[in-house]
Amino acid sequence: MKDSRSIADIAVLAHEIAIGVSSDVSQAEWLLLRTETGPREDITWSHYFGLVNERGDSKYPEFTKLIKAMLTLSHSSADAERGFSRSGRILGEDKALMSECVLDARLMVYDTLNLYGGKPERFVITKELLNLAQYRQYEKNIDDLKNSIYIALLTDAVENPLI
Incomplete structure (x- = not known):
């Protein structure tokens, strides 16, 4: 249940963020990415972003783009609220x-x-x-x-x- 939910969430995020990322490709990359074993949590994303395929291209280009876009989103509106104030x-x-x-x-x-x-x-x-x-x-x-x-x-x- 949790696995299908995370896959559906990736599809929704890929569609909603609207940065030109295919939801189907992002879902497929997410399924492959979950099989990867990586280092500690604090460097997990940089590890995955650095993975390359046999041609030297990013192994998960769409998913990397999506995650980087999500990580740039603010977790709160405190800065904006302070600015308005x-x-x-x-x-x-x-x-x-x-x-x-x-x-x-x-x-x-x-x-x-x-x-x-x-x-x-x-x-x-x-x-x-x-x-x-x-x-x-x-x-x-x-x-x-x-x-x-x-x-x-x-x-x-x-x-x-x-x-």
Whole structure:
């Protein structure tokens, strides 16, 4: 009963994760893989991932891809929840219309301050940092100018059509 359940689970996972892994091939590879004898549990997966066939190709390519995809899945949503909570504290009701760019900048400042123990006086402002900030402002000004010229041209074209 347990064996047929694990085979069915592999088929469901191969289908649901949707990474281009064939459920039939994954099931067949799982049946073969269960006959392998491997080292301790802590290195079992790396052992199986390293097995090769007579041509030197991965012995269980589809199953390896499936297991690696599953192992990258988060076991909890705690990190995401902390991120939402932190964003909510920075955003607040009075700043609900804040743009994503501004929110990202505020989160970056918050994270950087935490790296320096919450003490801004520990943060060293170098000449390179000032140059980077100045250049970023220059790029923003150029983009704003391009956008305003583009809008002016569109407005002029609408108000004064050639036809």
